[in-house]
Amino acid sequence: MTGISPMRRWQAAALDAIRLAWREPDSNPLACGCPGSGKTLLGTTAAKLGIDDYGHGLVLAISPSVNVKENWKTGFEDIGLLPNAKVSNETLKGRRDYGESLIGDFNTICITYAQLAKEPALFAEMMRRYNGMVIADEPHHADENETFGRALNLVAEAASRRLALTGTPFNTRGRSLSMVPSVEDVVSGGSRIRRAIPTYSYSYGDAISEKVCRPVEFITVMGRGQVTYRSLLNQITWDRVVDLAKANKTDRLSPLLDPDGDFMLEMLETGIKTLLDIQKTDNRAGLLIAVADTTEGRDVSRVLRHLLAANNAWSHLTVAEVFHDTPGAHDRLTQLRHDRTDIVIAVRMISEGVDIPRLRVGVYATNYLTRLFLIQLIGRFIRWEARLDDYQFAKMVIPAHTLLLEWAREIEDLISHALIPEEGDDNSGSDGGPASEIIDRISQVTGIGAILRGDQEADISLASDFFNRLPEYVGRIPDLMATTIERVYREQGITPPPGPSNQNPINRPPRRSNARNDNTNLVRRIVRMMAQNGEADEDAYRNVNTQANRAVGIRRVDDLTSDAELIRRAEFLRRWLIALTRGEPWLPL
Numbered sequence: 134m135t136g137i138s139p140m141r142r143w144q145a146a147a148l149d150a151i152r153l154a155w156r157e158p159d160s161n162p163l164a165c166g167c168p169g170s171g172k173t174l175l176g177t178t179a180a181k182l183g184i185d186d187y188g189h190g191l192v193l194a195i196s197p198s199v200n201v202k203e204n205w206k207t208g209f210e211d212i213g214l215l216p217n218a219k220v221s222n223e224t225l226k227g228r229r230d231y232g233e234s235l236i237g238d239f240n241t242i243c244i245t246y247a248q249l250a251k252e253p254a255l256f257a258e259m260m261r262r263y264n265g266m267v268i269a270d271e272p273h274h275a276d277e278n279e280t281f282g283r284a285l286n287l288v289a290e291a292a293s294r295r296l297a298l299t300g301t302p303f304n305t306r307g308r309s310l311s312m313v314p315s316v317e318d319v320v321s322g323g324s325r326i327r328r329a330i331p332t333y334s335y336s337y338g339d340a341i342s343e344k345v346c347r348p349v350e351f352i353t354v355m356g357r358g359q360v361t362y363r364s365l366l367n368q369i370t371w372d373r374v375v376d377l378a379k380a381n382k383t384d385r386l387s388p389l390l391d392p393d394g395d396f397m398l399e400m401l402e403t404g405i406k407t408l409l410d411i412q413k414t415d416n417r418a419g420l421l422i423a424v425a426d427t428t429e430g431r432d433v434s435r436v437l438r439h440l441l442a443a444n445n446a447w448s449h450l451t452v453a454e455v456f457h458d459t460p461g462a463h464d465r466l467t468q469l470r471h472d473r474t475d476i477v478i479a480v481r482m483i484s485e486g487v488d489i490p491r492l493r494v495g496v497y498a499t500n501y502l503t504r505l506f507l508i509q510l511i512g513r514f515i516r517w518e519a520r521l522d523d524y525q526f527a528k529m530v531i532p533a534h535t536l537l538l539e540w541a542r543e544i545e546d547l548i549s550h551a552l553i554p555e556e557g558d559d560n561s562g563s564d565g566g567p568a569s570e571i572i573d574r575i576s577q578v579t580g581i582g583a584i585l586r587g588d589q590e591a592d593i594s595l596a597s598d599f600f601n602r603l604p605e606y607v608g609r610i611p612d613l614m615a616t617t618i619e620r621v622y623r624e625q626g627i628t629p630p631p632g633p634s635n636q637n638p639i640n641r642p643p644r645r646s647n648a649r650n651d652n653t654n655l656v657r658r659i660v661r662m663m664a665q666n667g668e669a670d671e672d673a674y675r676n677v678n679t680q681a682n683r684a685v686g687i688r689r690v691d692d693l694t695s696d697a698e699l700i701r702r703a704e705f706l707r708r709w710l711i712a713l714t715r716g717e718p719w720l721p722l
Contacts, residue, residue, distance in 0.1 A: 144175045147333035167337040168300040168512020177208040183266040190263035192241045205243045218243040222252045246281040253284035260291035267292040285311040346515040347525045353533040355580035356396040358388030380535040386500040392432035396576035404496040410608035418493040420476045425499045427456045450475040490516040497531040526611035595619040648699035655706035662713040
């Protein structure tokens, strides 16, 4: 073969294992490589091998999204193949009906699972007609019992050769996946899992040691949230409380993720501070905030922009929102690889196969609670960059939910052993059920922590002492290294070197009062309810604020109003709002 891009050691070894597997008829080789390790190059090289050495007239690459499909097209072009990523099912059917070639001058075609599922028989016919080879990228989207899986099975049966590539060889339901060989197993405690049988596996730990991926460190935010629901059927209201300190696996994250709440503000502020630290040595570093949906994304963007504008040290940071309805969203993602946008807010478009190596910091601001999503999201931050030094690292800010903590600690082990856990649904829905709506959310922060590499719990005070003494290393080395150095100093009785005396402390903006935000949000919600009864907004705002001030014995809310007064005022307003939603009479005073 000629024209092949240089391969890493693991990619060459994986290709050898794939060629060996192809000696067996009807084999389904599976290459598992952690996100960010370079599976696309492995796949395009295997495709060229199939065309040059095995005589395949067509390679069909199937991807989970349009973005990933375009990445495959670029990869095929780089290796000297002729890809088409634009052909529609209608064009192919028209050519078939008129007896014309279904591939023209192209030898590779890139499609999505969604396009395949609309006409699986058509693509199966192409496999038979052109001695085709099929590459399934991230086949966790193709559950054998679902539409995508059945379509992929049909095409795989018609193909002469097959190859599956994934960083996450499992789905959220723990069932069999098309083109992923696996066996059922029972682990301690009687839990059933499916264990993938990879032809070749390349773990996150391997990738870190060989400088293919950079390590990720987790900053954990502990907190408590309460959400009030109202039934759309009978108008009954009820509360759900989530306290991350109680480590309940069934708790959902939505009560904590009010964009105006204290918990979200802490997540955003922590992400911003972390980004600025890293930008001291990498001015192209970016922050990605993953949100639940477009509505939440726009609310988070509003809060974030206000936060940046209110703090002089942050006001220079630039923000971009990339949602499914953003004009030119896919082109915008491509631009993010090369521009200097500091902060990106996205839903799930930047979750797998999107290569933006300069992203160094992530904020997990979504209620989508699965092991699969966490791993794919982390893959956006761990891609090694040759332009940086050997100490490069990434950081992820996550809620201290017991499941996220568990998955964060096991990430390296997970892909190495290719486990397919039975973990049920994604746990991202509403506590209130389908016939209910959220009418109020409050949240508070109760602590900040960290997890550094696998199951190693961080003693944050060690890293803090190191960086306080030597601030020139902030953003230059990971917390784990700082912690290790500081611990060695203490254990061996070595006097640590002093930091430079002319270092100026970093000015941090004052934290915004959650009680003040609660008051503002509660007044707004009460006025909205009162407007339904025909009361003008201006009169309603004056009435609500006057009654709330009287309830706590103040004349007005100003910059000197204490947190204790604001908390009492918010509690008064909350009782008022609940009474209104229940249709109960309410006499504030």
